[in-house]
Amino acid sequence: MQQVAFVTYSGLPALSAPDRLAADALADAGVTVTPASWDDESVDWTAFDAVVVRSTWDYWTRADEFGAWIDARGLDGTALWNPAPLLRWNMDKAYLLDLEAAGIPIVPTAWARRGQPLAAILAERGWDRAVVKPCVSGSGAGTWVVRGAPTAAQEQALARTIAAGGAMVQPFIAQVVDPGEWSLVFLGGRFSHAVVKRPARGEFRVQIEHGGSADAALPPPHLVEAAERVLACVEHPWLYARVDGCEVDGRFLLMELEMLEPSLFLDRHPTAAHRFAAAIRTAIGSETGVLSR
Numbered sequence: 001m002q003q004v005a006f007v008t009y010s011g012l013p014a015l016s017a018p019d020r021l022a023a024d025a026l027a028d029a030g031v032t033v034t035p036a037s038w039d040d041e042s043v044d045w046t047a048f049d050a051v052v053v054r055s056t057w058d059y060w061t062r063a064d065e066f067g068a069w070i071d072a073r074g075l076d077g078t079a080l081w082n083p084a085p086l087l088r089w090n091m092d093k094a095y096l097l098d099l100e101a102a103g104i105p106i107v108p109t110a111w112a113r114r115g116q117p118l119a120a121i122l123a124e125r126g127w128d129r130a131v132v133k134p135c136v137s138g139s140g141a142g143t144w145v146v147r148g149a150p151t152a153a154q155e156q157a158l159a160r161t162i163a164a165g166g167a168m169v170q171p172f173i174a175q176v177v178d179p180g181e182w183s184l185v186f187l188g189g190r191f192s193h194a195v196v197k198r199p200a201r202g203e204f205r206v207q208i209e210h211g212g213s214a215d216a217a218l219p220p221p222h223l224v225e226a227a228e229r230v231l232a233c234v235e236h237p238w239l240y241a242r243v244d245g246c247e248v249d250g251r252f253l254l255m256e257l258e259m260l261e262p263s264l265f266l267d268r269h270p271t272a273a274h275r276f277a278a279a280i281r282t283a284i285g286s287e288t289g290v291l292s293r
Helices: 017-028 063-075 084-091 095-101 118-125 152-165 221-231 272-283
Strands: 002-008 031-037 050-053 129-134 144-147 167-171 181-187 190-198 213-216 240-248 251-258
Touching (some): 002 017, 017 031, 095 251, 118 152, 190 272, 221 240
Antiparallel strands (some): 129 167, 181 240
16 A cells, blocks of 8 residues: 655644545545654654655744755655755745746745845835735745835834845735635646635735635636746646736736645645545656656
8 A cells, every 4th residue: 555644744733624635535546644744753754655745834934944854855765745856946935036037927026135124125116015025934924014114113024034034025916805816726737726815804915824715716728828837937846836826917927836835725626636636646656757847
């Protein structure tokens, strides 16, 4: 019987509810899924036929440790999905620079420099309302909005974020609120399903943790094609990906390419979990990956 590990974290060592759907689908195919926290030193990761990073939802608070864990899996022969070099690349949102250089339209972004005032960034860009994000983060952690002239507290918050690992500043995209932000999920190299995410009233973050919603939706073909162009720029094999963005003035602007531990919204489509299970079964034993550039 084949053995697969779904990588979790100590705060939630068991499988998330959507991942249990995939585990059940794998069990039906004779594959056993074991949840294992990434920082559990007793785990022999090489003993599994595939190790799938799923809910490592503390990695941004322990970035150095998690990065070392990824590096170790890249060296010890673990069948890690997504592969270690891709996870490392995707940990820091500076990967957006690579995608932009490859011709992918991204949300306009200012990469804050140490000692650079937020007021200067906003004035240079002409932004009256902007979103500040850590370069290494997840679930909207450490993300906040500035309106008009920054306060002294906001300037200090930016400086702390830069010192902690880097910060990015982007204009507030009204389309995130209405009609919403698209998340297009790809499994095993193919488009699987999509959701539209919207923030709660009075909030700007779309994540469920902040009261946001995620509703199943059928994206128009041109959005799927735009997401496929993003993924064509990825240089490593991959098992799963989520392409997040908004359509602004008829053009899809990439907000994030999630290839580390994204929610795949497996519970939002009746066959998504089975497609994920099929992709994992294909990945088992693969040396070239599910999809290569």
